[in-house]
Amino acid sequence: MLSFLLNRLALLLPTLIGITFFTFILVHLMPGDPIEMLMPERGIDPERHAQLRAELGLDQPLLVQYVRYLKQLAHGDFGRSIVTKKPVLEEFATVFPATVELSVAAVSFAILLGLPIGVFAALNRGGLFDYAAMSVSLTGYSMPIFWWGLLLILLFSVQLGWTPVSGRIGIFYDVPPITGLLLIDTALEGDVAAFTSAVHHLVLPAVVLGTIPLATIARMTRSAMLEVLNTEYIRTARAKGLSPVRVVGVHALRNALIPVVTVVGLAVGVLLAGAILTETVFSWPGVGKWLVDAVNRRDFPVLRGGILLVAVTVVAVNLLVDLVYGLLDPRIRKAT
Amino acid sequence: MTYRRLGIRWALLMALTWAPFAAPIAHAEPFVYCSEASPEGFNPALFIANTTFDASSRNVFNRLVEFERGSTRLRPALAESWTISPDGLVYTFTLRRNVAFHTSKSFTPSRPMNADDVLYTFLRQWDPNHRDHKLSGGSYEYFNSMDMPKLIKAIEKIDDHTVRFVLTQPEAPFLANLAMDFASIQSAEYADAMHAAGTPEKIDLEPIGTGPFQLVRYQKDSIIRYQAHPGYWEGKAPIDQLIFSITPDGSVAYAKLKAGECHLIPYPNEADLDAMRRDPALRVMSQEGLNVGYLAFNTEKKPFDDMRVRRALNMAIDRDAIIEAVYLGNARRAKNPIPPTMWSYNDAVEDYPYDPEAAKAAGGGWLPERVRDRFMGPAGQAPLQSGRPADGGNDPGRLAEDRGEDQDHFLRIRRIPEADEERRTPDDAVRLDRRQWRSGQLSLRPAELRGGERRRQPCALVQPGVR
Incomplete structure (x- = not known):
């Protein structure tokens, strides 16, 4: 049973990295600019627009942004909401x-x-x-x-x-x-x-x-x-x-x-x-x-972090299901 | 001239039950407002959404000057009076005395509102070196967008009850700008107390203002609870408990209204309005909205550099049909870029009639069939639409986009995000642009018009939110 569990856990890591990659790409492929959502009707001048992009790290190439995101994640940091400025993990927990x-x-x-x-x-x-x-x-x-x-x-x-x-x-x-x-x-x-x-x-x-x-x-x-x-x-x-x-x-x-x-x-x-x-x-x-x-507010960090956390939940539940499956059917534990 | 978002959710369409009016609300009974979305936060200086202002600045805070309800006229609020120097550069405000801030579990004010609070409010947004400038993300886009950083030269405390703003240039809309949500007066004493307690972020999460209601608790995306501020300077509000029940879907909000779960809903679905009006238990209130939808011509590009073509298109669009099909009658033809609720509205302007034959003639034979079909086709497909703001219904061009592309690219309809507009070059081939401004500010100062805006001349206006 232990080897069965370890086997399943080992498969988790590539799954999770895959999820981070896809959520990141999907979110950034979405049309619309998060800064547009922060602007009042009268707009902001181009310098301020550029400044905000830089502050949010959106001016960097996608790959650089992705690597930075992975580093953050490795430290357990899911980022902060662009809109509410609160940590994504804290919002998710509520x-x-x-x-x-x-x-x-x-x-x-x-x-x-x-x-x-x-x-x-x-x-x-x-x-x-x-x-x-x-x-x-x-x-x-x-x-x-x-x-x-x-x-x-x-x-x-x-x-x-x-x-x-x-x-x-x-x-x-x-x-x-x-x-x-x-x-x-x-x-x-x-x-x-x-x-x-x-x-x-x-x-x-x-x-x-x-x-x-x-x-x-x-x-x-x-x-x-x-x-x-x-x-x-x-x-x-x-x-x-x-x-x-x-x-x-x-x-x-x-x-x-x-x-x-x-x-x-x-x-x-x-x-x-x-x-x-x-x-x-x-x-x-x-x-x-x-x-x-x-999505409506183009809140990239919330989307990235939120989808990732939801995906982790689904993966965790499926892991649990695999374990229950093993309990129900001894052939499965023995096969692995 | 600057116009502010004039309490549009109160000013636009809303429906409410008769119940609270048939019998006076018992004091313990909360008044439930089914708001359309969650607020971004509770410090209006940090955010831009009307929903946020509804939940914070309008009930929790006051400003030096405020707009009279339902109009764009200014009235004294936390400032009792003010003077403007003859050169228009110095504004001196005399503050109202004995205005009490809210009391909460973590803060009990020791003094009434004074000049320190006004200075704190504006210096935090204006001075990059202010202790709290970077707090809670420190992004003051409304303040920035009103050009305040460049406009203000100095903010001075003359005495406890007098504050002076010195400007770099005369600015006619300055006073109106101070009535806007971002200028809601915060408590300096509260900020200090929260810093001393090591929880500065609470300043923005658990707001302390001078307004008629104080925040009790916010359950994210669900309920916001307020209680009446007993020491409110205009007298305690008649409602003891105010509740915002966050209900994003218009149909559900209507169901809640019918079931008595809310007393007031804003932005009802247009399709529900007839049924609401027929229901004797409900009352539909409507007022002209501060918004105008329009098409903008790029007058530097062919064919819209020709006045005859612009005039022809104006006459070729059946706006009454658009109003019926898209706004379900809840709008009216606009003939100006601003609605009549504003003082600078020019009623003398003559509207273009809908006259396809005259359009053909006026276009100098230009108006090709394709284009005419597009603008004269079934009105439901007209490139204009509206909806509940929370649904993103006013997303410009959503409908237009659905219609796809013209085969020969002569009239290609596509959506261009606002942000890209900033980066548009003069060579960009955008020739006709469907736009809408809604409940926001419209600056007509020539000095402010950027290249992109100068090219556009409004036409074919539809003014939603009006019956």
Whole structure:
């Protein structure tokens, strides 16, 4: 297991360097000048423009800028936002918990609903439930998040008044950040009303963000289950006279979970991409909204650092998935 | 003449619920304003975005002089009165007495606002050797853009309640410039206290001003909380708690308004306006915006060096159709480079009619079919558009860009970033430029016009934000 872990970690370094290179190039290929975003309407004179470019190091050749950036990174310095002048890492730390909370809620929603739907659809293959579940999940998979979010807001928040339209918590609650995860912070404060408000605010965004992973997980579980249910060892288990619940829940599901875990791991990338839209619709103060603002303001350091940090998160989650995969399937640890 | 961004979010279109008006707001009830974007920070001298000014200078700070709400007229604020020397070089301000700064957890003011605070505010931006000039990134682009570094010769404290500005040259808009956001008066005592505490950056993060509201807490990208300043010099605000609920999407802001989660939204989506006006629970307020969209001709290049061609194009553009299709009726034809809300607006100027036939005749036979199609085509494709500022909707040329390139490059439409404009050479082939100035300043002093600007003559104006 240790060599498996070391192997995976060794692969991380080139991945991360590759990410720094691509984020750097992508951000600098973006049209627009960050200094333009700092200028009032009346503009600034060319000397001041040149001076600002020099201050931000933008007057140097790209390669020089990149090497300088790598040096900074090696010292754990992600740079400072051109706009707010605050360290990128500090800004990331304030917005990241909101995204984590939303993503965890979305994934939990997707798994809790997706797994049973997939299993039942597989057991009732060709039945009404199977068809209904698979067509609904296909619809969910193709749903434009922005439109889906607005639709749910109009129904549940505006028409029915069941959930708040947007935000993370009711405006009456001023919870000082401890972990940044509002569900935990409000629980730590022991404020039941604030906790309830935070849960209320989390429901719609989590459902919207979890819709695509839910559809993926349901479809993946179904096909994995179908494959496993047809294997010899399941027939043997049934022949032994084991209860159907035990055959499905223990013998079949464990093996069917292997591809599903991979899908969940990959879904983290999808989730973070979806979070950009979901956070915009629900005014959710997370990483997605922060990055969109940075794009609009051409805040290069925030974009570079932010995308890198998000990429590191995705890589870390995938590493975790690989480890879980290894736990689930001994053949994988032995193979490496 | 300089014009400032005149509280445009209050002045432009906004919608609000009747609820707070039907019943007086209970004092404990916060007033929720769904702002369109996150502020860059809380020291208006360091930033340029209207959103930042809404969240800082307009409610947390005051200036020596301020604009009367809804107009460009000046009124005394932290300066009770002022005198201007006959040569226009010396401005002497008498400061208002007993103006209290905010009190926070980390700072309790020991004295009212005085000349030291005014000096601190301006010297920090003006003097590169000032202790705090480099603090928080030390970039004062508004101050620089108003030419203040060159314009100011000296800032002097005469006594605790008198401050004198000496200029290098007479400057008619100087007083109006001092009413702008970057000139918001900071507390010198607070700055000293934060330096003594070893946390100078707090000066810009936890603002202390003299304004009607003081910042309580900012949850990044989410909520800004303010409470009324009990010692406000104009009397305590009727709202105890003010909350900015940051809601970037216009449709979501509208949903929040309907659900009662905010009381006021700025910049509603134009497509929602009709529904808003029909809703008895909502009130739509609108005022002419301080903005004009226009096409600019390069009069040094063919064919626009010919007045007849310029006149022809003016008559060939159906601006009413653009207003209906792009601004959904929420704009009106402009005939000047400045809107009528400004005192120098010349109503005597005669507008060009939309008259394609006359355009053909006036163009001396020049106006080719291609160009005519471009400007007379379906109005929805007209190279002008507007939108919520937070969406970047006013991005010049976005729509124009979508239309691609003319085959023979005769009329090539492309987007040129503002910054590149500075580097444009006179040989650059830009001949027709779609531009817009919005809620900002427009300087008409000939001495200030750079080469690039002198070449342009405004035409085909559309003034958004008006019904």
